[in-house]
Amino acid sequence: MTLPEDLKQQILHAVAEDGGAKAAMLEALRLVQQAEGWVSDARLAQVADLLGVSTAELDSIATFYSLIFRKPVGQTVILLCDGASCWMNGGDALRQALMDRLGIGFGQTTADGRYSLINSACVGGCDRAPALLIGPDRRLVGPLSPEGVAQLLEGEL
Amino acid sequence: MSDTLPLTGHARADRTPHSLAEWRAIGGYRAVERALQMTPLELVNLVDAANLNGRGGAGFQAAKKWRFMPPVGTSPGIGSNYLIVNGDEMEPGAFKDRFLLEAMPHQVVEGAIIAAFATHSAQAIILIRDDYRAGITAIRRAIAEAEAANLLGTNILGSGFNLHMRVHPSAGRYIVGEETALISALEGGRAIPRKRPPFPAQSGLWGRPTTVNNVETISLVPHIVANGAQWFRALSRTEEGGTKLYGVSGMVKTPQLIEAPMGSTARELIDRCGGVSGTGVLRCFQPGGGATPFLEPADLDTPMDFGHMAKAHSMLGTGALIVLDTGTCPVAVTARHIAFYARESCGWCTPCREGLPWAARILTALEDGTAKPRDIEILRMTAAEAGPRGRTFCDLMGGAMGPLASLLARFGDLVEAHLDGGCPIRRGQL
Ligand SMILES: Cc1cc2nc3c(=O)[nH]c(=O)nc-3n(C[C@H](O)[C@H](O)[C@H](O)COP(=O)(O)O)c2cc1C
Numbered sequence A: 001m002t003l004p005e006d007l008k009q010q011i012l013h014a015v016a017e018d019g020g021a022k023a024a025m026l027e028a029l030r031l032v033q034q035a036e037g038w039v040s041d042a043r044l045a046q047v048a049d050l051l052g053v054s055t056a057e058l059d060s061i062a063t064f065y066s067l068i069f070r071k072p073v074g075q076t077v078i079l080l081c082d083g084a085s086c087w088m089n090g091g092d093a094l095r096q097a098l099m100d101r102l103g104i105g106f107g108q109t110t111a112d113g114r115y116s117l118i119n120s121a122c123v124g125g126c127d128r129a130p131a132l133l134i135g136p137d138r139r140l141v142g143p144l145s146p147e148g149v150a151q152l153l154e155g156e157l
Numbered sequence B: 001m002s003d004t005l006p007l008t009g010h011a012r013a014d015r016t017p018h019s020l021a022e023w024r025a026i027g028g029y030r031a032v033e034r035a036l037q038m039t040p041l042e043l044v045n046l047v048d049a050a051n052l053n054g055r056g057g058a059g060f061q062a063a064k065k066w067r068f069m070p071p072v073g074t075s076p077g078i079g080s081n082y083l084i085v086n087g088d089e090m091e092p093g094a095f096k097d098r099f100l101l102e103a104m105p106h107q108v109v110e111g112a113i114i115a116a117f118a119t120h121s122a123q124a125i126i127l128i129r130d131d132y133r134a135g136i137t138a139i140r141r142a143i144a145e146a147e148a149a150n151l152l153g154t155n156i157l158g159s160g161f162n163l164h165m166r167v168h169p170s171a172g173r174y175i176v177g178e179e180t181a182l183i184s185a186l187e188g189g190r191a192i193p194r195k196r197p198p199f200p201a202q203s204g205l206w207g208r209p210t211t212v213n214n215v216e217t218i219s220l221v222p223h224i225v226a227n228g229a230q231w232f233r234a235l236s237r238t239e240e241g242g243t244k245l246y247g248v249s250g251m252v253k254t255p256q257l258i259e260a261p262m263g264s265t266a267r268e269l270i271d272r273c274g275g276v277s278g279t280g281v282l283r284c285f286q287p288g289g290g291a292t293p294f295l296e297p298a299d300l301d302t303p304m305d306f307g308h309m310a311k312a313h314s315m316l317g318t319g320a321l322i323v324l325d326t327g328t329c330p331v332a333v334t335a336r337h338i339a340f341y342a343r344e345s346c347g348w349c350t351p352c353r354e355g356l357p358w359a360a361r362i363l364t365a366l367e368d369g370t371a372k373p374r375d376i377e378i379l380r381m382t383a384a385e386a387g388p389r390g391r392t393f394c395d396l397m398g399g400a401m402g403p404l405a406s407l408l409a410r411f412g413d414l415v416e417a418h419l420d421g422g423c424p425i426r427r428g429q430l
């Protein structure tokens, strides 16, 4: 599948805005990911072509950033804070509850493709510890108890 | 209230940002009008007189940094100067820039316009951590509104000053927040720190003179212009000007952001959070985030500004006060911090790339009760060899050594006690 026209236009706009094709590499990857959830090999090659950079160079940027996904992820991505303030306030129990409920570990996706769980740098929600970020808006949820996990996954939180 | 709480006094409880019209109705952008009638040098002198120290961690004087920026046409080569606002906030314990970006976006844009004018910059870039989606949206909207009102763009308010401003959303990796790594990132490379000198003010983004300032630093600027240097200094309890947005978390009853006079004490801040939670008794605290050395109850009344914290052998850092009660083990907290810094190292310098994972493994072994006396020696060597500052390319390693070295210096007995079967606090023996 070729690069959709609107995505192409957005990427070219980023090139103009960011000061050239190289400077726009990260934004181009973000745009692909925003549209498709992750960056596939095929897309990587197409975007490299469009930008006039090598696939290897673009991939060196994609793999540098922890939040550019080079593997498919679930529909809903959960970023669990691993900061010390969350840990002090029950972060380990929250992690265990999430892993038990989802049946996956960090960096994994549930078999039904609904959720991915990621170990995140401090999410900047220390006043709401233990906290996590969920979904495309990276909504901050906290303080979240192990009991709250079920509610969160059923969309009630 | 906004007289004594300039950063947060106008914020709404639910963090809904102001529209441009709402912001103007409460006096917004008057500082820009005033600034554009001054010269850049007068502005630098004003901020100098206000004694505004950078809030990104190091506490470097904003005016000093700005003064290095050459006026247009006096630096070799072509192109603009750049102002970069650093909103990468990923320091463990820090949650202040999130608030300023989400709830007070026009304050950031207004400050950036003034700072750009003072540094002769025709381009301003606000780099924001990918996870701060609400902040990215709010700042983008504020920029668009400011553009439509000719507060950005060409010939701003008829002053002849031109400024283009944009947001650069990042995508993870703590090292992006280091100012030279950030410049590499904006040029499209991997975010790896650069050698200094040359400093960014001499050769920064695309080789042009560049100033990097933290979101909070920039947010304070309009208030200095609007109310004057004396007013700004009077907000503070110490020589360092202004209020500080402290973020208190960890073992306190109501963790929260608190805007308070610069130089407020940990005791006051913890009290405002309802006191210590858990056992209710304080063991120690980190005054400014994960990378700042531990302090003990004896320092509860030390003013929390850059100078006093340094004198107390710690750092104000980001002002993110992390509180540990007596039931929380500082070995475990340090283990978590070091594991984070080990993961986030860019891998360029050997002590950082190799030393941090090793230290992280030893700290975990201490917690598990599998560490040997020799391991503690290795921790001491690591801290002595790599810290406190200047032995590596950037300050990630030096920062990481802050909690480790102070753990060993202040809590040596507690660390040793981990050799008999793991954490004594967890085993109920302390
Ligand atoms: C590893 C590392 C990460 C940093 N991350 C940030 C950050 O996220 N935000 C920030 O403002 N400064 C950060 N800094 C400090 C910046 O390098 C720089 O000093 C600061 O943005 C300057 O702003 P200021 O002068 O207004 O304090 C970091 C420094 C290091 C060594």
Ligand code: SF4
Pocket (backbone or CB within 6 Å): B175, B193, B344, B345, B346, B347, B348, B349, B350, B352, B353, B392, B393, B394, B395, B396, B397, B398
């Ligand atoms: S100290 Fe660490 S993060 Fe900084 S340049 Fe060296 S390896 Fe990279």
